[in-house]
Amino acid sequence: MATLEIHDLHVSVDTENGPKEILRGVDLTIAGGQTHAIMGPNGSGKSTLAYSIAGHPKYNVTSGSVTLDGEDVLDMKVDERARAGLFLAMQYPVEVPGVSVSNFLRTAKTAIDGEAPKLRTWVKDVNKALSDLDMDPDFGTRNVNEGFSGGEKKRHEIVQLELLDPKIAILDETDSGLDIDALKIVSTGVNRFAEKGDKGVLLITHYTRILRYIKPDFVHVFVDGRVAEEGGHELADELEDNGYERFLKTGAKA
Amino acid sequence: MSATETLVATGNQGHSHGPGSPVPLQARNERTTSYDVADFPVPNGREEEWRFTPVKALKALFADEAGTETVKPDVQAPVGVVVETVAPDAVKAGKPQDRIAAVAWNHAEKATAVRIPAEAELSEAIHVNIAGLGGRGFGHLVIEAGRHSRGTVIVDHTGAGELASNVEIVVGDGAELRVVSIQQGDTDSIHVAQHDAVVGRDAKLNHVAVTLGGKVVRLSTNVRYSGPGGDAELLGVYFAESGQHHENRLFVDHEAINCKSNVLYKGALAGDHARSVWIGDVLIRAAAEGTNTFELNRNLVLTDGARADSVPNLEIETGEIEGAGHASATGRFDDEQLFYLQARGIPEDEARRLVVSGFFNDIIGKIGVPEVAEHLHEVIEQKLARTAALTEATNV
Numbered sequence: 001m002a003t004l005e006i007h008d009l010h011v012s013v014d015t016e017n018g019p020k021e022i023l024r025g026v027d028l029t030i031a032g033g034q035t036h037a038i039m040g041p042n043g044s045g046k047s048t049l050a051y052s053i054a055g056h057p058k059y060n061v062t063s064g065s066v067t068l069d070g071e072d073v074l075d076m077k078v079d080e081r082a083r084a085g086l087f088l089a090m091q092y093p094v095e096v097p098g099v100s101v102s103n104f105l106r107t108a109k110t111a112i113d114g115e116a117p118k119l120r121t122w123v124k125d126v127n128k129a130l131s132d133l134d135m136d137p138d139f140g141t142r143n144v145n146e147g148f149s150g151g152e153k154k155r156h157e158i159v160q161l162e163l164l165d166p167k168i169a170i171l172d173e174t175d176s177g178l179d180i181d182a183l184k185i186v187s188t189g190v191n192r193f194a195e196k197g198d199k200g201v202l203l204i205t206h207y208t209r210i211l212r213y214i215k216p217d218f219v220h221v222f223v224d225g226r227v228a229e230e231g232g233h234e235l236a237d238e239l240e241d242n243g244y245e246r247f248l249k250t251g252a253k254a
Numbered sequence: 255m256s257a258t259e260t261l262v263a264t265g266n267q268g269h270s271h272g273p274g275s276p277v278p279l280q281a282r283n284e285r286t287t288s289y290d291v292a293d294f295p296v297p298n299g300r301e302e303e304w305r306f307t308p309v310k311a312l313k314a315l316f317a318d319e320a321g322t323e324t325v326k327p328d329v330q331a332p333v334g335v336v337v338e339t340v341a342p343d344a345v346k347a348g349k350p351q352d353r354i355a356a357v358a359w360n361h362a363e364k365a366t367a368v369r370i371p372a373e374a375e376l377s378e379a380i381h382v383n384i385a386g387l388g389g390r391g392f393g394h395l396v397i398e399a400g401r402h403s404r405g406t407v408i409v410d411h412t413g414a415g416e417l418a419s420n421v422e423i424v425v426g427d428g429a430e431l432r433v434v435s436i437q438q439g440d441t442d443s444i445h446v447a448q449h450d451a452v453v454g455r456d457a458k459l460n461h462v463a464v465t466l467g468g469k470v471v472r473l474s475t476n477v478r479y480s481g482p483g484g485d486a487e488l489l490g491v492y493f494a495e496s497g498q499h500h501e502n503r504l505f506v507d508h509e510a511i512n513c514k515s516n517v518l519y520k521g522a523l524a525g526d527h528a529r530s531v532w533i534g535d536v537l538i539r540a541a542a543e544g545t546n547t548f549e550l551n552r553n554l555v556l557t558d559g560a561r562a563d564s565v566p567n568l569e570i571e572t573g574e575i576e577g578a579g580h581a582s583a584t585g586r587f588d589d590e591q592l593f594y595l596q597a598r599g600i601p602e603d604e605a606r607r608l609v610v611s612g613f614f615n616d617i618i619g620k621i622g623v624p625e626v627a628e629h630l631h632e633v634i635e636q637k638l639a640r641t642a643a644l645t646e647a648t649n650v
Contacts (some may be wrong), residue, residue, distance in 0.1 A: 087597075
């Protein structure tokens, strides 16, 4: 069973005034078959957690550990983490001018699988993934994320999730900036992925809206760089009603 | 209508000219042009037209002396094309605009003329191969496309030594001519050339400058129009590595009405003292109503220690134009693009290759000559492999 284990993770970034600690001891275990939601106010370190797991060079892990099925993730390069089975759907997907979506997807799939996908089934798979996310097959010929609307970028992330088929998917505010139709399409895509079985999902969100479509097994409230409270789906309902105020009053600053 | 976009470099020493840089003291059409070497003093490197150029490396070419080897172009042309030797002043599409062009004009004894007859439509490209043997040589090439003809000429410069040459291009009325000039001399080679093109009525010129090798390469490309409705597309690709200087100076002189020009140059730089210079001058004279012009230069700085200068200049003497604009941007390799691709499992060196080939993709697509596009892809791959080795060595 796929397991991502995060233990006592401390992460800082470099600022003009020296290093600033953003994550202050995060403990979290995501097992295959589980969907976890991380919720929290702005600036609580949710995205930092996502990017640190993926290995963005901006974030320095000062202590703690991250393992995937017992393998040390922090010791891997960014691309090795992806090949080990981690996937990060980004909040702000990056434009890559001159590189077509189909070339990008094929190159990524080849890298993840260690061999080129079979041409005939691959084209079918790509077209299906695009149409499942309500994207025109023409997207294949467009440059990666270039000129895409905000919603198209997010749907393109989920297309990649479905095609690359990782063990653990981290979705960083995939719901932000989506209208209700796009939110449903994206959520359906994530559920389709989760239902494949031994898949872990870590859903990072500021809002409870997406949790109407993706039901988390566990909800973690993130405040000031660590998990402040954990619970089941009912915790999300409480946040829906009361917001984050209760957590901010207990001394943490957003 | 006018559009101006200037993106300032994100690199440490990328861009020497931003908004507010001084306008050249001299209007572009007031520059000296002459067949007489004596009209051009030996430059000291502070002159406007030489200030970006490593003049010390060009010392031998400033001397008003005969060359040490004869430049003999090897021309392979389809049946019907006329290849002959003519007197240097047979065509006079251009006039030397700097000392080296004047020296080359006077010391190239004969010019090689390649003529596409009127109304001929060539299905194969004409190849002109010029290989340097290691000495100092002066070349003079004339390319003429007759009325309503269509053709492609690929001029390939290889080998060693110092070459200074003049290339005169005449595109007859209604003709369509594509000229690709490839500079890929040996590491220590020097290539300085002036290309002058005259575009006829309703004619179209595609001029492509591809610079891949040589210690110093300086190309000055000038275009003017001899009738209305002319169209010039000027494309350039360069990739400067350690110690290489790749310079492109363009001047589009709009005097006829309803003419178009589109300039697109893209370059990558990698390694210590890799240097590129791009000067894009466009002059729209008072008579040139209905002009439509755009010029764009983009540079991708792949490593520390490289420098790109980019200076677009637009002089407009009439308001009755279709459009005029320019843009220039020099940027460092974008680490966020690298992260995005790597986060999808693509190894770093392959991700770099994807980003750089993506950068060049649109311009390579526009070159329109498959053999040149293929060659470019190959050479860029080789250069990126060298760059990767370089980056790895410094990271360890």
